Every structure is written in structure tokens, then in C-alpha cells.
Amino acid sequence: MSTPPPLAGRLVPLRTKDEVRASLETHSVYVVEVPAKFANAVKDAVQAALPDFKTSDISHLRRVVQFKYLPPHLQKLFYPPARLPRGDEDDPASASLSASPASLPSAPTPPPPPPSSSPIGDGSEAAGGGTAAEDLHLVRYFLLCPTRHIQQTDLAAIIRTCPPFDGKTAPPRIFHVTVPALAPISAEQAAQWSDQYWPISYKNTNPYGPHPSLVQRNQDELQPEAGNWLALARAAGRQIADQCLGEKLGVVVVDRTRNAPEIIAVAGDCRWRSFTGTPEPPTGTGNVMAHAVHRAIAMVAKKRLRVAGTDPAYLDRSLFCDSPLTEVEKTYYDKDNISSSGYLCVDLDIYLTNEPCVMCSMAILHSRFRRCIFGNRMPYTGGMTADGPGDSSSGGSGLKNGLFWRPSELNWKFLAWEFKEEDKSADAVTCFKDTLHV
Amino acid sequence: MIGTLRGKESWTTLVLASAALGLALYYLHTQQSATPTDDKSPPADEEQRQDEDAHHISNAMAPAERAYHERFMREAIAMAELALKSDETPVGCVFVKDGEIIGRGMNETNRTLNGTRHAEFVAIAGILSKRPINILNETDLYVTVEPCVMCASMLRQYGIRAVYFGCWNERFGGTGGVLNIHSDPSVDKPYPVTGGIFREEAIMLLRKFYVQENEKAPEPKQKKTRELKTEILPMDVHQPKSTPSPAIRMPVNSASTGSIPTLSSLAASAASAVAVPKAAIPSAPQSRPTTARG
Numbered sequence: 001m002s003t004p005p006p007l008a009g010r011l012v013p014l015r016t017k018d019e020v021r022a023s024l025e026t027h028s029v030y031v032v033e034v035p036a037k038f039a040n041a042v043k044d045a046v047q048a049a050l051p052d053f054k055t056s057d058i059s060h061l062r063r064v065v066q067f068k069y070l071p072p073h074l075q076k077l078f079y080p081p082a083r084l085p086r087g088d089e090d091d092p093a094s095a096s097l098s099a100s101p102a103s104l105p106s107a108p109t110p111p112p113p114p115p116s117s118s119p120i121g122d123g124s125e126a127a128g129g130g131t132a133a134e135d136l137h138l139v140r141y142f143l144l145c146p147t148r149h150i151q152q153t154d155l156a157a158i159i160r161t162c163p164p165f166d167g168k169t170a171p172p173r174i175f176h177v178t179v180p181a182l183a184p185i186s187a188e189q190a191a192q193w194s195d196q197y198w199p200i201s202y203k204n205t206n207p208y209g210p211h212p213s214l215v216q217r218n219q220d221e222l223q224p225e226a227g228n229w230l231a232l233a234r235a236a237g238r239q240i241a242d243q244c245l246g247e248k249l250g251v252v253v254v255d256r257t258r259n260a261p262e263i264i265a266v267a268g269d270c271r272w273r274s275f276t277g278t279p280e281p282p283t284g285t286g287n288v289m290a291h292a293v294h295r296a297i298a299m300v301a302k303k304r305l306r307v308a309g310t311d312p313a314y315l316d317r318s319l320f321c322d323s324p325l326t327e328v329e330k331t332y333y334d335k336d337n338i339s340s341s342g343y344l345c346v347d348l349d350i351y352l353t354n355e356p357c358v359m360c361s362m363a364i365l366h367s368r369f370r371r372c373i374f375g376n377r378m379p380y381t382g383g384m385t386a387d388g389p390g391d392s393s394s395g396g397s398g399l400k401n402g403l404f405w406r407p408s409e410l411n412w413k414f415l416a417w418e419f420k421e422e423d424k425s426a427d428a429v430t431c432f433k434d435t436l437h438v
Numbered sequence: 439m440i441g442t443l444r445g446k447e448s449w450t451t452l453v454l455a456s457a458a459l460g461l462a463l464y465y466l467h468t469q470q471s472a473t474p475t476d477d478k479s480p481p482a483d484e485e486q487r488q489d490e491d492a493h494h495i496s497n498a499m500a501p502a503e504r505a506y507h508e509r510f511m512r513e514a515i516a517m518a519e520l521a522l523k524s525d526e527t528p529v530g531c532v533f534v535k536d537g538e539i540i541g542r543g544m545n546e547t548n549r550t551l552n553g554t555r556h557a558e559f560v561a562i563a564g565i566l567s568k569r570p571i572n573i574l575n576e577t578d579l580y581v582t583v584e585p586c587v588m589c590a591s592m593l594r595q596y597g598i599r600a601v602y603f604g605c606w607n608e609r610f611g612g613t614g615g616v617l618n619i620h621s622d623p624s625v626d627k628p629y630p631v632t633g634g635i636f637r638e639e640a641i642m643l644l645r646k647f648y649v650q651e652n653e654k655a656p657e658p659k660q661k662k663t664r665e666l667k668t669e670i671l672p673m674d675v676h677q678p679k680s681t682p683s684p685a686i687r688m689p690v691n692s693a694s695t696g697s698i699p700t701l702s703s704l705a706a707s708a709a710s711a712v713a714v715p716k717a718a719i720p721s722a723p724q725s726r727p728t729t730a731r732g
Contacts, residue, residue, distance in 0.1 A: 275567045284571060288595045289559055301552035315550050319563040344553045358619055359595065362588035362610070366553040380625050383591070399622065403587070409616045410587070411609045435625040437595055 004235045006227035009421035011373065013215045017386040017402035018208035022182035023189070026197070029058070030144040030155060033081060033173040039064050039142050041162045046144050049158050053149045060183035062199040065141045071195050074141075074177065081139045143198070147176060186212045209405055210415055218371060218415055222349070225261060226373055229254055229351040230419055232266060232328070234375075237292070237353050239326035240268030244279035247271065249438055251292040252351040253300055255338070256370075264303065264348060266332045267295035269438075270321040277318075290321040291438065293352065293360035297367050298322030299333055300345055308340035345369045355382030355418070357437035361403040365412050372404060372416040381437045384416050396434055507602055510534050510580040511635045514604070517544045517557065518582045518643050522650075524549065528643040531557040531581035533565055535573060541565035557581060558589040562596070574598050582640040584633060587612035590619035594626045601631045604640030 015023075034042050043063075047053070055063075062069075067081060144155065152174060159165055159172045179198045183205075184190040190202035206212060229252045236250030246269035253265040271286030272279055280286070298320055302312035316322070324333040345367040352374040356364060361383030364372055372384065379389035379396030386402025389395075404416040499507070510532055517530025521544035533541040543561025547553050558581065565573070574596045579585075582604040585593060590612025593601065601613060601620065612619040613631040621628045 285595050285597075287566070287571070288592050289563065294554060297554055298550075298552055301550055304551045315546055315555075317560070317563040317567070319566050320559075344551070357591065357595070359588050359591035362586065362591065362612070363554045365610075366586070366588060368553070399624070401617070 003228070004231040006225075007230045007234070007375075007419070007421055008227060008423070009419050011219050011223050011226055011417040012420055013210075013219065014385055014402070014404060014416040014418060015387045016209035016405035017400065018405075019185050019206075020387045020400070020402070022180070022185060022208045025181040026178050027181045028147040028176050029061070029179050029198075030147055030150075030152070031175045031177045032142050032144055032159060033078065033139050033175075034142050035138060035164060036064070036140045038163055039140055042142060042144075042159055045158050045162045046155070049154075050145060050149050053145045058143065058146070058179075060201055060203075061143055061179055062201050063143050065143070065199050067139065067141065069199050070141060071197065071199075074198070078141065078173075078175065143177070143179075183207055185209060215415060219417065221256070222371065222373065222417070226351065226417075226419055229263075229349075230353065230373070230375055232263070233351050233353045236266045236268040236326065236328050238268075239328055240270060243326065245270050245273040245325060246286075246290070246292070247432065247436065247438075248353075249292050250353050251296040253296050253345065254349045254351065255347065256349055257347045262337050263332050263335075264338055265296045265299040266328050267292045267299060267324075268326060268329065270295055270325065273321055273325075275318055285437070287319060287321065288359065288437070289319060291357065291360050293350070293356050293363050294320070295322050296350070297345060297363060299324065299329075300338065300348070300367075303333070303336070303338045304340055304342060307336055307338060343368070349373065352438070354378055354432070354438040355384050357381045358383035358399065358401060358403070360438065361401070365403060365410060365414070368412050369414055371414055373419055374416075375419050375421065377418060378434075378436070378438050380435045385418075390418070506537075507580070507632075507635055510539070510578075511582070511602065511604060513539060513542070514580045514582050515636060515639055515643070517542050518640070521545050521557070522643060522647055528647050529557045529581065529583045531561055531579060533561055533574075533577050533579055535577040540569070540573070540577065554588065556586065556589050558585060558593065562592075571596065578602065580635075582636075582643065583607050584611040584615045584631075585613055586610045587617050587619055590617075594620060594624065594629060597627060598629050600629055602635055603631065603633050604635055605637045605644075606633060 032042065047055075067075065067078065070078065156172060156174060159174070165172045177198060180193050180200070184193055184200055184202055185206040185208050187202055187204070190200040194200045233250035233252045234248075236252065237246075237248040238250075240246045240250070241248040249269040251265075251267050252263060255262040255264050269292045270290035271288065272282050273287065273290060274280045299322055302322060305314060306312045324330040345364075347370050349371040350364055350369050350373070352372070354376045355374045355378040356372075357378070358381070374384065377385055377390050377398075379385075379398045381396075381399070383399065383401050383403045385398055386400050388398040388400065390398075403410065405413045407413045513532045514530045517532065518528040519530070521530055522528035524544070526545045526548050529545045531543050532539045541561040541564045543557040543559070543564070545557050546555040546560055558579065562574070565577075576599055578600045579593065579598055580602045584603045584605065584607040585601060586607060587610050603613070606615040608615050610616055614620075614633065620631050
């Protein structure tokens with residue numbers, strides 16, 4: 001048979017459930033303005049007062065930040081820096097050298113000028129411009145802890161026990177700053193957050209999903225051919241729908257572990273096929289177990305049985321509809337191109353015309369597929385996406401299960417993409433009810 | 439003592455040892471975590487809990503009602519025992535309409551090489567070859583292990599009336615064990631679930647399966663299969679992991695039933711003071727990764 005022309009489009013990796021959460025969750029932290037050399041004393045005092053607070057919870061945030069590295073909105077908020085007493089001299093170069101701890105507290109402290117009454121510098125700042133510029137380099141913005149750990153008045157009391165706030169000087173300036181609650185998943189996100197919230201420390205990992213470089217490597221491999229297999233999946237759906245046996249939904253299973261991609265199974269949806277094989281009126285759910293994913297998985301299993309010398313019809317049941325029914329299904333079912341020693345669908349990729357329902361998403365997971373690529377999202381019924389409807393025109397908000405990557409809860413995970421078609425044909429987008437289970 | 443149990447002594451010994459261990463660790467656990475904020479700390483008194491938890495059937499139901507459900511769960515267990523004899527993960531189920539069993543199923547994943555051939559699928563394939571789909575709206579499922587996410591969704595799409603199960607499935611349970619597919623927002627009608635009917639029997643069947651496989655396959659044949667992370671410890675297959683949905687009340691922690699420690703309760707209670715006796719937990723088969731169940 002002739003192969004259908006490939007679909008044109010690009011792969012977009014799905015976001016995991018944890019990534020979605022990490023990208024949305026923020027909380028408020030305390031930031032205190034402190035001379036660089038007193039930061040450690042303040043840190044120790046606060047740490048001692050908050051035994052429950054673990055600094056690992058904020059390890060994705062830079063702890064001590066110079067004014068010039070703050071994002072613009074915080075520079076505006078913090079300006080001008082207070083004229084803090086900083087020990088025996090004001091020269092930053094010698095400050096780093098005069099590290100004798102004993103000399104610091106006893107050193108003469110110049111009285112601080114009264115804090116400016118206006119938040120943004122005006123005439124009064126202009127007079128001491130040179131000093132203000134120096135302050136910008138000397139003070140640091142020290143991120144203490146999330147605000148839920150302690151009341152601000154209690155915190156202020158602790159800080160006032162530390163130099164340089166322990167004298168009768170200006171009170172510490174404590175700010176509330178909104179920061180991302182969880183670590184970034186990529187360098188891009190870290191850069192964006194550093195500009196939007198607070199300077200971020202990115203550790204070149206993704207704790208909430210597959211590492212970006214892994215996703216990219218796989219995507220580069222799949223991108224050139226994904227359109228072919230999705231076109232084939234669509235053809236499988238069309239052929240079965242022409243027989244009135246199912247919806248226009250199809251699935252292709254590909255083995256990409258060898259030099260050339262090998263198509264292992266092609267299956268269309270079969271929900272409207274009766275027990276005896278005749279078309280049934282398309283009302284209700286139809287035969288849920290005959291969704292294309294389940295048929296394709298069963299065909300893979302039967303091919304393994306056949307190659308191993310077992311009757312593929314072993315324990316067969318008509319309702320599973322797992323024998324090939326259309327020309328394209330038969331073509332690939334008949335090929336003995338699968339190893340008998342393989343386990344389930346390990347190392348295989350699955351392509352679908354549409355996002356699979358929760359049942360089929362979990363069937364893909366149970367079968368240990370390697371990668372999953374689908375065409376259109378199903379915002380009322382799909383089980384793969386975690387971030388809502390995407391740019392789908394449907395009114396559904398998405399089930400947000402993100403089943404492909406939940407390693408702390410489910411016993412398998414795999415990479416998943418949606419395929420954004422360039423010119424979506426009306427045929428592909430509008431021929432289904434929103435609430436259809438794929 | 440515990441070190442000698444693995445794969446040698448009868449499973450009843452294992453149960454007794456586990457029960458003793460469970461009670462000991464449970465005692466430690468309650469000692470350690472007796473804070474008002476610890477909502478996982480089970481009430482010390484089993485009697486008290488019976489009144490509180492209407493959905494733990496073996497505790498809370500009227501005797502006649504309990505007997506009704508236990509009768510069908512016995513039939514499901516019989517199917518699971520048949521699966522065990524067939525070298526399948528021992529999960530069995532029956533579907534009941536008007537007090538009559540209309541379908542039976544057992545796990546067939548190993549023999550079909552198909553990880554989706556769960557007991558529920560097998561049973562429904564039989565039922566729908568004789569009856570219309572909408573009969574499931576008046577039918578209840580009794581299954582020895584909590585339905586997995588896949589089966590939970592399948593049952594909801596078909597419109598099952600209610601689900602009764604034995605033990606929880608902490609790996610991929612879809613009705614409270616991990617996710618709440620039965621009650622989450624969806625275009626399909628939710629269904630009620632009740633867990634804990636002959637829970638210990640369901641767990642012991644699973645344990646027998648793993649011990650049996652261990653004896654058969656002492657050495658892994660392929661290293662490749664090792665990376666599959668298919669190891670499924672039988673002890674973690676009977677306790678809800680997620681927060682139960684508001685719609686359905688379920689036992690918060692099966693440690694409260696006292697008899698068998700769960701993997702997580704073991705880990706939690708033993709973390710500080712007691713070394714977890716790993717040998718008491720039969721390890722998963724290495725050479726043949728076990729396919730899904732439930």
C-alpha cells in the first residue's frame with residue numbers, strides 16, 4: 001500500500017505535573033539589608049532561632065545578593081539603601097582585610113544619618129551621591145527564610161541582637177519578596193525568574209521532569225519522521241471509520257532502536273464493532289476496551305507470541321478486537337519484525353492521532369513504552385497532559401493528570417510530546433465531540 | 439528468625455512474623471508520632487476506628503451486609519488463586535448484578551505477554567459477549583486488589599455501579615491508592631468504592647506469588663530487565679498513598695488495622711530507631727519482570 005503524505009508540524013514536549021506545579025508556585029520570603037561582613041552573623045542568629053527551617057528548601061535562590069544583581073522591580077523597591085554602620089571604616093577594599101573579629105565591635109561607630117523619609121531619592125540624595133553609590137556596593141540583600149516560618153516582629157527582634165543592629169542604630173530594613181517556591185527546570189527558566197523574582201541559582205538539573213538535554217536529544221531524533229507516523233495513524237483511523245467500526249482515531253507503534261525505524265503495529269479505534277464483528281450504532285461509550293491503543297498493544301503482544309511459536313489467538317476474546325481488520329493494520333501485523341524476547345512494549349514508541357484517555361494513557365504506561373507522541377489534545381478526557389487545555393479550542397480545562405511522568409507515584413515513566421500541526425485540517429480537529437475518550 | 443523466612447517457610451509463618459513485626463513497629467510509630475498534628479497517627483483503639491470509618495467494610499458494616507459482600511469477595515479470591523496456579527499475578531474479580539455473578543476474571547498478563555490483560559478486562563470481555571454494555575450500570579465489581587488507574591478509568595467509562603476491593607495498590611491504584619480516577623472531575627459519572635474486604639488474604643496471595651517466583655528463578659537471566667524498575671514489593675500494595683478524595687472516606691493508614699506492616703509504615707517507624715529487616719520482605723522477581731495487576 002502507498003504511504004500517506006507526512007503531516008507537517010513540530011514536536012512540543014509535554015510539561016510534567018511537577019513542572020507545571022514548579023512553574024506556578026511562589027511564596028513570600030524575608031529579605032534583610034545588611035552590610036556584607038555581618039551577613040554571617042545574621043544568618044547564624046536566624047538559623048538558631050528556626051530549627052525547622054531547612055536551607056535546602058531555598059537552595060535554588062541566591063542567598064546574598066548585591067544591589068546591582070537584583071531584578072529591576074526590587075531595585076526600585078529597595079532604593080536607596082540605608083546608610084548602615086559598618087564598623088571601623090567605609091573603604092570596601094580595606095574592609096575585607098581588617099578581618100580581626102575582636103576589633104570590629106569595639107571600633108568607633110560613626111552615627112548613621114537619619115533614614116531618608118522618601119522612598120526614592122530626591123534632593124537629599126543628590127547631596128550625598130558619592131556615598132550612596134558606595135553603599136550600593138557595600139550592603140547586601142540577604143534572603144533569610146520563607147515568611148511562614150516566623151513573624152516579622154520576632155525576626156526583627158532577632159536581627160537586632162546581631163551587629164550592626166545591636167546598638168542604638170537604625171532598625172534593620174526587612175522586606176517581603178515573592179520568589180519561586182521550587183527549583184527551576186532549565187537555564188532559560190532560571191534566567192527568566194532571576195529577572196522576574198530574585199536571582200536564581202540553576203544547578204543544571206531538572207528535579208521535576210526529564211532533563212532538557214535528554215528531551216532535546218530525543219526530539220531531534222523523532223522530529224524528522226514524526227509526521228510520517230502520525231499520517232499513518234490517521235490513515236488507520238480513516239480506514240476503520242470507513243467500515244463504521246470505530247472513530248477516526250489511530251495508533252502506530254514504531255521500533256526506533258535499530259538503524260531504520262520499523263513499524264511494529266498499526267491500529268484504528270474499534271469501539272463501534274459488535275461482538276460478532278458487525279458495526280453498531282454509535283451511541284454511548286461503545287466498546288471501551290477496543291480503543292486503538294489497546295488494540296495496538298494487543299497486536300504487539302500477539303506478534304511476540306507468534307514469533308515465540310505460541311498461537312497468537314491464545315486466550316483471545318472477540319471483544320478485545322485485537323486482530324487486524326483493515327488493510328493497513330494487516331500489512332504491519334503480518335510482518336515478523338519483532339523479537340520474541342522483548343518485554344511488553346519496552347523500547348517502542350507510540351504515535352496517536354489524539355491524546356489518549358486516562359485508561360489508554362495508563363495502558364501505555366503499563367506496557368512500558370519508551371516515548372509517546374500524539375496529535376491533538378483532548379482537554380476533557382486526555383490523560384497525558386498536565387497543564388490544562390494548551391492552545392486547544394476546546395472549552396475543557398484538562399484533567400491535568402500528566403500520567404507520562406509521575407515517577408514518585410507510578411512505576412514507569414516515559415517522554416511525551418504533542419505534535420503541533422502547521423495547517424490543521426478541519427478533518428482532524430472538528431470531527432470529534434469534545435468529550436470523546438480516545 | 440526473619441532471615442530464614444524467605445522462600446522457605448510457609449506463608450502462614452510469614453504472616454505471623456509480619457503481624458508481630460507490624461505490631462511492634464506500629465507501637466514504636468505511635469509512640470514517636472503522638473502529636474496532635476499527625477493525622478496519620480491511627481487511633482490506638484481498633485473498636486473506635488470501626489465506628490469512624492464507614493468505608494472499611496470489614497469493620498463497619500452490619501453483619502448481614504458484610505456477609506453479602508464477603509461472599510462475593512470469596513469468589514474473587516478463588517479467581518485469584520486460580521491465577522496463582524497459572525503463574526499469573528494473583529488478582530481475581532467477579533461482577534455481580536442482582537446478587538448474581540455475571541462474570542469472572544483473573545489476571546492474564548504473563549501468558550498473553552500483554553500488560554493490559556487485567557482481571558477486570560478479562561471479565562468484562564466475557565460479560566459483553568453475552569449482554570449489552572448498559573448492564574454494567576447495574577453491576578458491582580468485587581476485585582481482590584484495588585483497580586489500577588487504567589481499570590479505574592475503564593470502569594468509569596463503562597459506568598460501573600460500585601467497586602469493592604480487598605487490598606490497596608500503592609504502585610498504581612486508581613481508586614485511592616495513588617490516584618482517584620473514580621471520583622476526580624470527569625465527563626463520566628463517578629462511582630463509589632469500598633476497600634479492605636479480606637484485605638489480608640489478598641495481600642498474602644500476592645506474597646505467595648513473589649515467593650514462588652523467587653524459588654523458580656534464582657538468577658536473573660538478562661541484566662537488561664533489571665533497569666525496568668518493575669520490582670513490586672508485595673507489602674506496598676495495600677495502602678492508600680494519596681489523600682482520599684472528599685467523596686469517599688477510606689482508612690487513612692492501614693497500619694491502623696494492625697496486623698501487617700506496610701512498607702511505608704516500616705520505613706517511617708524504623709527510620710530512627712530500628713533497622714528494617716529487609717529479609718522479611720520477599721524481593722521481586724528479577725528474571726521475569728512481573729506485569730501489571732489490579
